[in-house]
Amino acid sequence: MFEQINGGVCAAKGFKAAGVHCGVKAGSKPDKNDLALILSEKECAAAGTYTLNRVKAAPVYVTMEHLEDGVAWGVVANSGNANACCPMSHENAVAMAKAAAAVTGREQSDFVVCSTGVIGQTINIAAIEAGLPKVAEKLAAGEAASDAAARAIMTTDTAKKEVALQAKIGGKTVTMGGIAKGSGMIHPNMGTMLCFITTDCAITHEMLEDALRDVVTKTFNRVTVDGDTSTNDTCVVLANGMAGNELVEWKNEDYETFRSLLMELCTELARKIAADGEGASRLITCTVSGARNEETAERLAKAVVGSSLVKAAMFGADANWGRVICAMGYSKAPFRPEYVDIRFGSAAGDILVCEQGAAVAFDEEQAKKILTQSEIVIDINVNEGEGTAECWGCDLTYDYVKINGDYRT
Amino acid sequence: MFEQINGGVCAAKGFKAAGVHCGVKAGSKPDKNDLALILSEKECAAAGTYTLNRVKAAPVYVTMEHLEDGVAWGVVANSGNANACCPMSHENAVAMAKAAAAVTGREQSDFVVCSTGVIGQTINIAAIEAGLPKVAEKLAAGEAASDAAARAIMTTDTAKKEVALQAKIGGKTVTMGGIAKGSGMIHPNMGTMLCFITTDCAITHEMLEDALRDVVTKTFNRVTVDGDTSTNDTCVVLANGMAGNELVEWKNEDYETFRSLLMELCTELARKIAADGEGASRLITCTVSGARNEETAERLAKAVVGSSLVKAAMFGADANWGRVICAMGYSKAPFRPEYVDIRFGSAAGDILVCEQGAAVAFDEEQAKKILTQSEIVIDINVNEGEGTAECWGCDLTYDYVKINGDYRT
Numbered sequence: 001m002f003e004q005i006n007g008g009v010c011a012a013k014g015f016k017a018a019g020v021h022c023g024v025k026a027g028s029k030p031d032k033n034d035l036a037l038i039l040s041e042k043e044c045a046a047a048g049t050y051t052l053n054r055v056k057a058a059p060v061y062v063t064m065e066h067l068e069d070g071v072a073w074g075v076v077a078n079s080g081n082a083n084a085c086c087p088m089s090h091e092n093a094v095a096m097a098k099a100a101a102a103v104t105g106r107e108q109s110d111f112v113v114c115s116t117g118v119i120g121q122t123i124n125i126a127a128i129e130a131g132l133p134k135v136a137e138k139l140a141a142g143e144a145a146s147d148a149a150a151r152a153i154m155t156t157d158t159a160k161k162e163v164a165l166q167a168k169i170g171g172k173t174v175t176m177g178g179i180a181k182g183s184g185m186i187h188p189n190m191g192t193m194l195c196f197i198t199t200d201c202a203i204t205h206e207m208l209e210d211a212l213r214d215v216v217t218k219t220f221n222r223v224t225v226d227g228d229t230s231t232n233d234t235c236v237v238l239a240n241g242m243a244g245n246e247l248v249e250w251k252n253e254d255y256e257t258f259r260s261l262l263m264e265l266c267t268e269l270a271r272k273i274a275a276d277g278e279g280a281s282r283l284i285t286c287t288v289s290g291a292r293n294e295e296t297a298e299r300l301a302k303a304v305v306g307s308s309l310v311k312a313a314m315f316g317a318d319a320n321w322g323r324v325i326c327a328m329g330y331s332k333a334p335f336r337p338e339y340v341d342i343r344f345g346s347a348a349g350d351i352l353v354c355e356q357g358a359a360v361a362f363d364e365e366q367a368k369k370i371l372t373q374s375e376i377v378i379d380i381n382v383n384e385g386e387g388t389a390e391c392w393g394c395d396l397t398y399d400y401v402k403i404n405g406d407y408r409t
Numbered sequence: 410m411f412e413q414i415n416g417g418v419c420a421a422k423g424f425k426a427a428g429v430h431c432g433v434k435a436g437s438k439p440d441k442n443d444l445a446l447i448l449s450e451k452e453c454a455a456a457g458t459y460t461l462n463r464v465k466a467a468p469v470y471v472t473m474e475h476l477e478d479g480v481a482w483g484v485v486a487n488s489g490n491a492n493a494c495c496p497m498s499h500e501n502a503v504a505m506a507k508a509a510a511a512v513t514g515r516e517q518s519d520f521v522v523c524s525t526g527v528i529g530q531t532i533n534i535a536a537i538e539a540g541l542p543k544v545a546e547k548l549a550a551g552e553a554a555s556d557a558a559a560r561a562i563m564t565t566d567t568a569k570k571e572v573a574l575q576a577k578i579g580g581k582t583v584t585m586g587g588i589a590k591g592s593g594m595i596h597p598n599m600g601t602m603l604c605f606i607t608t609d610c611a612i613t614h615e616m617l618e619d620a621l622r623d624v625v626t627k628t629f630n631r632v633t634v635d636g637d638t639s640t641n642d643t644c645v646v647l648a649n650g651m652a653g654n655e656l657v658e659w660k661n662e663d664y665e666t667f668r669s670l671l672m673e674l675c676t677e678l679a680r681k682i683a684a685d686g687e688g689a690s691r692l693i694t695c696t697v698s699g700a701r702n703e704e705t706a707e708r709l710a711k712a713v714v715g716s717s718l719v720k721a722a723m724f725g726a727d728a729n730w731g732r733v734i735c736a737m738g739y740s741k742a743p744f745r746p747e748y749v750d751i752r753f754g755s756a757a758g759d760i761l762v763c764e765q766g767a768a769v770a771f772d773e774e775q776a777k778k779i780l781t782q783s784e785i786v787i788d789i790n791v792n793e794g795e796g797t798a799e800c801w802g803c804d805l806t807y808d809y810v811k812i813n814g815d816y817r818t
Contacts, residue, residue: 055738055746055766085734085746087767119731120768229739231731308717309813316814322528322640325494329464330638337464337494357464358496359529398807404718405725 431540
């Protein structure tokens with residue numbers, strides 16, 4: 001566990017951020033930020049992971065192109081529109097990068113570009129172009145408003161997701177901060193929802209890329225809210241080297257510390273995304289142990305947190321473990337039903353509900369008490385090997401239906 | 410289209426059926442049937458398809474064993490308990506077949522055994538054993554109550570699913586009838602929810618098996634309610650040959666007629682299952698055409714009807730086609746986003762919402778009118794080839810959450 005500090009994406013040396021309301025979505029409230037800018041004083045090594053959805057939003061392609069050289073200076077992002085599947089989507093994503101470059105005196109290709117919101121409606125690029133000078137002004141005035149940027153990328157999120165951590169790497173204090181948004185259309189696949197991470201660690205693009213790929217697989221890719229992989233998922237890390245540590249350029253001890261730091265930061269953000277899933281009232285963590293290997297454990301855990309029936313049962317604080325073993329069964333992961341033990345746990349204790357694949361008598365009152373907490377753990381041991389994995393999700397509530405039955409209009 | 414007649418599983422010559430309340434589930438209403446018996450006068454060629462869930466309920470294993478010889482005489486089925494994952498589940502499934510044999514003068518292995526209901530609670534086998542003489546009495550009295558049997562297998566279903574059709578095969582009138590139950594935990598995989606089909610067609614076990622496998626793949630396996638594949642899915646056809654047609658023993662014209670009859674029957678039942686999905690207010694049909702092949706078309710259509718976000722949008726009568734193309738994108742099926750056309754249709758007309766992968770202007774009022782109907786078609790053309798497929802689902806409503814937040818208790 002690393003030391004948690006304040007400041008989000010502005011915690012690391014040399015990074016500024018700001019967010020404003022520019023009115024991307026017609027009729028949006030003037031106090032809801034919808035445009036964010038993150039900027040480094042120095043060039044950053046940069047790495048990104050992106051949605052594997054075959055339908056990718058235009059900004060995803062633009063960002064992929066801009067990060068081909070492995071460097072970047074900043075991020076420009078909006079909420080209120082996904083800038084996807086419209087005749088001018090690509091041109092508008094490019095225009096957004098151009099506008100960010102113009103107000104910061106940088107190049108268009110120095111920017112990561114991200115959008116989130118409704119698919120298939122033409123983005124109000126004029127609002128973004130008009131808003132960018134205001135954000136740039138705040139940055140020039142020295143604003144380090146990670147909070148305002150984190151709020152600017154929120155859509156149906158009810159809480160901002162912001163974390164910063166510090167570690168010693170090569171004798172120097174290295175800081176890393178991140179902001180993320182989640183909520184709906186969350187089932188990241190090799191990418192994630194929008195997540196921006198900044199660090200002052202000196203690290204090569206190659207090492208950064210390796211660490212990010214490894215960490216995303218074990219954190220954001222283990223979150224599911226509704227099984228829908230977005231067209232816009234993007235996770236980007238910018239490292240400007242201003243901590244002054246010896247450059248991390250191979251997989252030594254410093255690399256391992258950096259990777260652990262990134263893992264802890266992304267785990268925190270992933271949990272925040274799951275806990276704030278659309279309409280969610282509970283964070284559900286499923287831990288699987290005793291699997292043949294980690295992949296099997298992950299597949300089992302993901303099926304459990306992804307099951308609509310398990311999610312609805314958790315909403316109702318119903319210890320319906322039959323739905324848990326049923327979800328494991330259709331996950332396509334190998335395991336022996338007759339070896340499975342299942343426990344439900346929370347701050348109120350834990351209780352064994354299934355042993356060796358069969359029902360055991362348990363106290364329904366105690367189970368209810370455990371399951372009415374806001375964080376539930378479904379703890380499964382398949383008693384076959386050493387593989388373990390932890391996945392995160394949330395319950396399925398009336399509010400999920402409400403939010404998504406009328407999101408666009 | 411074949412002629413639709415009354416009588417369900419009793420429409421074909423030589424089949425009787427009955428259903429009673431025996432109290433499988435403690436506290437269940439006395440007017441809710443929970444035990445069904447279907448019996449043929451003559452031995453039947455029999456074929457079944459079963460859930461591919463790794464966790465299979467005990468009656469599934471018992472039925473698989475009983476149908477190994479390709480013949481059967483009847484079906485015994487209960488609702489109120491899945492008879493799955495309990496220490497005595499296997500013994501109880503065997504006891505159920507034994508009890509059915511005892512009251513009908515047949516062998517234990519002559520029976521298909523099925524259960525549906527909650528997983529992980531010991532089944533009240535005494536209630537079933539006490540109920541079977543009552544059902545047998547009704548059969549002996551000549552009862553042909555497909556209706557009572559169809560009601561006995563319902564759980565959260567709000568409507569019984571029963572169809573019967575007639576066709577001429579080899580100059581003789583052949584009748585086929587079926588009953589099914591669906592509602593929750595519906596995402597059949599090579600099997601289906603409980604579905605029992607009877608026919609007086611003379612057909613070999615081999616031909617019956619081939620026809621069933623082919624038809625189930627294109628009907629029940631194209632339905633999804635919640636993505637959860639049950640532990641108990643079973644679809645069985647019994648053919649007693651009493652129509653007197655020349656035995657169908659190879660893939661001639663008669664076989665094709667039989668296969669078409671089975672296809673129409675199963676399509677009807679599959680649509681009924683989708684329309685009565687837990688909490689559903691609308692039946693959603695997704696038709697994909699122009700795909701590279703049928704498999705690609707099916708994968709695309711299934712992803713669309715399976716998407717929580719599409720389902721919630723349909724509940725809200727929101728023409729949010731971005732979620733449709735997003736679901737196609739993560740389906741892992743190959744297609745070119747820039748070729749995709751999407752239309753929404755219903756009894757109130759149809760409307761183009763996406764052309765060549767991009768937004769087109771459309772009348773929101775008209776779209777709303779179309780989407781507030783009880784049957785919606787999402788019509789997708791990927792303009793690449795000849796592959797087509799049709800899949801069925803339903804909308805995601807508050808009632809789904811309500812039903813499943815408190816199902817067990």
